[in-house]
Amino acid sequence: MSQPSYNQFCPVAMAAEILGARWTIVLLRELCAGSTRFNDLRRGVPRMSPALLSKRLKELEDQGIVERRLVRRSPELYDYVLTEAGRDLGEVIMSIGIWGQRWVQSAPSLENTDPALLMWDMRRNIRTGILPARRVTVQFIYGDLGPACANWWLIHAPETGADLCSVDPGFDVDLFVRCDLKTMTAIWMGLDTVSRAQHEDRLMLVGDRDVAGAMQDWLGLSPFAAYDKHAP
Amino acid sequence: MSQPSYNQFCPVAMAAEILGARWTIVLLRELCAGSTRFNDLRRGVPRMSPALLSKRLKELEDQGIVERRLVRRSPELYDYVLTEAGRDLGEVIMSIGIWGQRWVQSAPSLENTDPALLMWDMRRNIRTGILPARRVTVQFIYGDLGPACANWWLIHAPETGADLCSVDPGFDVDLFVRCDLKTMTAIWMGLDTVSRAQHEDRLMLVGDRDVAGAMQDWLGLSPFAAYDKHAP
DNA sequence: CCGTATCCGGGGGGATACTG
DNA sequence: CAGTATCCCCCCGGATACGG
Numbered sequence: 001m002s003q004p005s006y007n008q009f010c011p012v013a014m015a016a017e018i019l020g021a022r023w024t025i026v027l028l029r030e031l032c033a034g035s036t037r038f039n040d041l042r043r044g045v046p047r048m049s050p051a052l053l054s055k056r057l058k059e060l061e062d063q064g065i066v067e068r069r070l071v072r073r074s075p076e077l078y079d080y081v082l083t084e085a086g087r088d089l090g091e092v093i094m095s096i097g098i099w100g101q102r103w104v105q106s107a108p109s110l111e112n113t114d115p116a117l118l119m120w121d122m123r124r125n126i127r128t129g130i131l132p133a134r135r136v137t138v139q140f141i142y143g144d145l146g147p148a149c150a151n152w153w154l155i156h157a158p159e160t161g162a163d164l165c166s167v168d169p170g171f172d173v174d175l176f177v178r179c180d181l182k183t184m185t186a187i188w189m190g191l192d193t194v195s196r197a198q199h200e201d202r203l204m205l206v207g208d209r210d211v212a213g214a215m216q217d218w219l220g221l222s223p224f225a226a227y228d229k230h231a232p
Numbered sequence: 233m234s235q236p237s238y239n240q241f242c243p244v245a246m247a248a249e250i251l252g253a254r255w256t257i258v259l260l261r262e263l264c265a266g267s268t269r270f271n272d273l274r275r276g277v278p279r280m281s282p283a284l285l286s287k288r289l290k291e292l293e294d295q296g297i298v299e300r301r302l303v304r305r306s307p308e309l310y311d312y313v314l315t316e317a318g319r320d321l322g323e324v325i326m327s328i329g330i331w332g333q334r335w336v337q338s339a340p341s342l343e344n345t346d347p348a349l350l351m352w353d354m355r356r357n358i359r360t361g362i363l364p365a366r367r368v369t370v371q372f373i374y375g376d377l378g379p380a381c382a383n384w385w386l387i388h389a390p391e392t393g394a395d396l397c398s399v400d401p402g403f404d405v406d407l408f409v410r411c412d413l414k415t416m417t418a419i420w421m422g423l424d425t426v427s428r429a430q431h432e433d434r435l436m437l438v439g440d441r442d443v444a445g446a447m448q449d450w451l452g453l454s455p456f457a458a459y460d461k462h463a464p
Numbered sequence: 465c466c467g468t469a470t471c472c473g474g475g476g477g478g479a480t481a482c483t484g
Numbered sequence: 485c486a487g488t489a490t491c492c493c494c495c496c497g498g499a500t501a502c503g504g
Contacts, residue, residue: 006258007279007344009417010353011456012325014341015332016257022497025248026238038466047239049498054467064335075466075504085335085462093244095327096251100243103296103317109246112239121242185241224243230317254477270486281478286487307484309486 015092018063023048025096027056031066032090033124033223036079043120065089094223101224106191113181115142119152119164122188125220126154126162133158136211137171141178156218175207177215190225247324250295255280257328259288263298264322265356268311275352297321326455333456338423345413347374351384351396354420357452358386358394365390368443369403373410388450407439409447422457 006013019025023045030044041053048056057080060066065086071077082089119140140152153165153173177184183202186192194216197203205212238245251257255277262276273285280288289312292298297318303309314321351372372384385397385405409416415434418424426448429435437444 005344006255008258008346008349009341009344009421010258010261010329010454011332011336011421012261012329013258013332014336015328018336019328020252020254020257022252023238025252026240026242026245029242029244047498049500050467051469051499052497055497077466088331088335092324092327092331095324096247097242097244099320099324100245100247103320104243104246104250109241112237112241114240117240189241189243222242274486279478281480282487283479283489284477287477307486 018065021056021059023052024056024060025093027053028086028089029093029097031080031082031086032093036081038078038080041080043116046114046117060086097224098227101227102230106189106229110182110185113185115145115149115152115181116166118181118185118188119154121222122219123154123162123164125222126156127218127220128156128158128161130214130218131156131211135171136174137169138175138177138211139173140184141176142181142184143178144180144182173207175205175211175215177203177205179203187219187221188225189222191229194219250297253288253291255284256288256292257325259285260318260321261325261329263312263314263318264325268313270310270312273312275348278346278349292318329456330459333421333459334462338421338461342414342417345417347377347381347384347413348398350413350417350420351386353454354451355386355394355396357454358388359450359452360388360390360393362446362450363388363443367403368406369401370407370409370443371405372416373408374413374416375410376412376414405439407437407443407447409435409437411435419451419453420457421454423461426451
């Protein structure tokens with residue numbers, strides 16, 4: 001991608017030189033979403049190898065899109081934060097996502113589900129103001145997955161915000177959510193709703209009735225969920 | 233690019249799957265600009281091999297972004313036009329270009345000049361309403377280039393619109409424009425102006441005073457010229 | 465936890481030539 | 485003019501293992 005470039009003076013080509021590198025757009029999406037630490041970024045781009053992630057981050061730094069901030073010496077610890085140029089890219093990423101939501105077939109992509117990634121995205125968008133002002137634990141049970149990755153705990157606490165566990169934290173569970181991973185993914189993407197899935201017995205809620213009843217609200221959806229699909 | 237995909241349900245990743253293929257963004261830019269014929273597209277993406285262009289067009293057709301319309305049988309002749317999904321991508325391309333204009337260093341890209349591409353872009357954007365309602369011929373002379381590609385003729389005629397020649401069409405020339413290719417490229421990109429280049433003797437105009445005086449106006453600039461650079 | 469080093473294979477795509 | 489066909493190289497990036 002580097003040497004044999006487009007060699008065009010057009011700004012579109014100049015930007016495409018950067019955005020065209022594999023994984024870069026997806027990585028930028030994760031950076032725009034707010035992840036700053038290497039391993040947090042990995043969670044958002046789970047199929048990207050750490051070597052490549054490191055390389056891309058360096059490239060983005062060279063291009064003035066990402067800034068590397070020392071958080072701690074020995075052992076060294078860095079934050080990767082967007083520069084102003086990087087934050088400006090947020091609009092580009094947003095318009096790409098809106099287009100994707102509108103026009104790309106969703107059925108095939110609903111096969112590419114990944115519970116870790118979904119939970120990671122969901123955790124970030126929990127609308128903490130809507131939940132009661134006490135610790136609330138929600139256990140998600142994906143019945144279609146093997147025992148190793150079927151159970152997830154989302155813990156909301158007023159002071160710490162939302163937290164995510166893949167092993168039982170031991171708290172009393174306020175709400176159990178049981179469904180297929182695909183159902184939960186579709187809800188997250190705005191293609192389905194909690195109540196519809198519930199009525200059609202694809203999703204079951206057991207526990208605190210208030211927390212259950214407000215799930216569609218405290219469950220912040222994907223940033224692109226609001227944009228309707230076009231063709232069927 | 234095709235098989236080992238991002239495998240994410242996120243709409244950004246879904247769209248990036250398409251946009252990430254090499255040359256696709258640049259090709260879409262040319263399609264958005266209005267080119268529909270194979271060889272017109274080639275002119276807008278001169279460094280792309282015809283084999284790859286053909287392949288990308290097929291992919292875009294499969295993805296519902298481009299529609300192939302039969303213009304004539306035997307020999308077969310097609311128009312490649314954007315579908316509604318493709319036209320919607322116009323906004324994405326536009327936002328990419330705006331970001332590029334704002335944030336990508338222009339100095340290196342001003343080394344990647346190409347007279348054929350520049351003239352092709354310029355021809356498309358001539359503001360024909362501003363020129364007098366008769367045939368107007370403007371000869372561009374790039375003093376820094378070899379004789380083979382130094383001379384270009386832009387012919388504006390009220391009925392046919394703007395036309396481009398790389399060989400002398402034989403018409404009387406209304407205006408001679410002499411400058412370096414880099415100067416003309418910078419003007420086209422909005423980084424320089426006709427009058428500034430003229431005052432600094434980097435550009436010389438000889439001929440019809442009215443046509444010369446209005447050059448900055450009839451010369452439609454790049455669609456991104458209006459967006460200012462940020463950093464110096 | 466936070467990355468780096470190394471290896472290796474597949475295929476994307478550049479170059480060139482050719483045809484209807 | 486509008487593409488196909490072919491060849492072949494190179495380099496991207498996936499996997500894995502390892503250092504700080």
